[in-house]
Amino acid sequence: MDQPLILAIETATGCGSVALTSGDPLSGALLAEATAQPRVTHARRLLGSVEWVLGAGGVSWEQLDGIAVSLGPGSFTGLRIGMAAAKGLAMAAGVPLLGVPTLDALACTALGVAREKELCCLLDARKNEVYAALYRSGDDGLPVRSQDPVVIGPEQLVAKLTGPTVFAGPGVAAFHEIFAGSRLIEILPPPLCQPRAAFVGLLGGRMLALGDVLEPAAAAPLYIRASDAELNFKARRQPSAGNTEPRSGR
Numbered sequence: 001m002d003q004p005l006i007l008a009i010e011t012a013t014g015c016g017s018v019a020l021t022s023g024d025p026l027s028g029a030l031l032a033e034a035t036a037q038p039r040v041t042h043a044r045r046l047l048g049s050v051e052w053v054l055g056a057g058g059v060s061w062e063q064l065d066g067i068a069v070s071l072g073p074g075s076f077t078g079l080r081i082g083m084a085a086a087k088g089l090a091m092a093a094g095v096p097l098l099g100v101p102t103l104d105a106l107a108c109t110a111l112g113v114a115r116e117k118e119l120c121c122l123l124d125a126r127k128n129e130v131y132a133a134l135y136r137s138g139d140d141g142l143p144v145r146s147q148d149p150v151v152i153g154p155e156q157l158v159a160k161l162t163g164p165t166v167f168a169g170p171g172v173a174a175f176h177e178i179f180a181g182s183r184l185i186e187i188l189p190p191p192l193c194q195p196r197a198a199f200v201g202l203l204g205g206r207m208l209a210l211g212d213v214l215e216p217a218a219a220a221p222l223y224i225r226a227s228d229a230e231l232n233f234k235a236r237r238q239p240s241a242g243n244t245e246p247r248s249g250r
Contacts, residue, residue: 003028004065004208007050007089008201011082012074012102013123013170015194018049020057021201025108025142028205030198032056046085061093066213068204070195071099072222073131073149074123079221087216096213098204101222103133103169107143108199110168110188111135117164117186119143122171123195125151130171131224132157151225154178161185168193 003023010017017035022028034049034056054060069086072079090097106121116137123131134147154175161184168188172179179185207213 004205005031005059005063006066006068006098006201006204006208007054007064008068008070008100008197008204009046009050009082009086010070010102010105010195010197010200011046011078011085012070012072012195013078014075015170016046016049016078016082017195017197018046018053019197019201020053020059021198021205023202024206024209025199025202026140026206028202030201031059033196033198035196046081050085050089064093064095066090066096066098066204066208067093068098068100068200068207070102070105070197070200072102073125073151073224074102074195074221076221076223079223083219083221087219091216096208097216097219098207098212099214099219099222100200100203100207101133101145101149102195103131103149104143104145105199105203106169106193106195107133107135107145108203109194109196110166110192111137111141111143113166113168113188113192117166118146119166119168120157122167122169124171124174125225129153130157130175132171134165149222149224158182158185170194 006021008019015037019033020031032053034053067086067090069082103121119135125131129151133149135143136146138144166186167179
């Protein structure tokens with residue numbers, strides 16, 4: 001089989017990107033990538049970036065083998081926009097939809113710098129918390145997740161460390177003083193710590209080869225925790241502590 005051509009979308013953070021890749025992280029290549037931190041929402045620029053990337057890579061819609069999307073965690077709004085666009089494009093093009101965990105793609109950008117140390121990838125989760133996952137280098141040099149993504153306070157995360165760990169990702173900046181104060185933590189420079197559509201696409205190519213695809217109709221982002229809207233909705237549905245009378249059946 002020829003190297004699969006993957007159109008990839010990354011909108012989990014404020015700095016979004018779209019890429020066209022060929023193959024997987026071990027033997028693939030980046031053909032084109034557009035990155036921007038727009039003043040308007042991702043939705044306003046996304047389709048324009050898609051068209052530019054395909055044109056720059058000299059690839060038509062008919063040549064694509066799959067659409068990969070950054071699955072999350074991350075910005076709730078950004079993830080919804082990216083997933084909706086990826087689902088629509090995959091169904092329109094008649095190609096598989098591939099969901100790549102955002103922190104896995106981030107780990108690909110930082111693992112070479114982390115070398116033999118454990119790698120912790122972080123995104124800002126707001127509410128004084130971060131999304132975090134731990135990785136180590138596999139036998140093939142690709143990141144292997146040793147802990148599933150969690151949402152956790154920065155102090156709690158530091159307390160759980162058992163050895164030297166490299167911290168990478170946009171979530172580091174929000175709590176830099178806390179992380180820099182630990183002798184176990186090495187912090188990577190910000191330019192090396194941004195999720196990129198390029199690695200979403202290359203990991204998507206690997207997933208396609210393994211048959212790990214999503215059903216577009218049922219695909220949903222990986223949020224990790226409930227949104228404020230969901231929490232408020234649940235709170236409204238719960239009766240107050242002082243009202244224990246059963247509700248009317250009407």
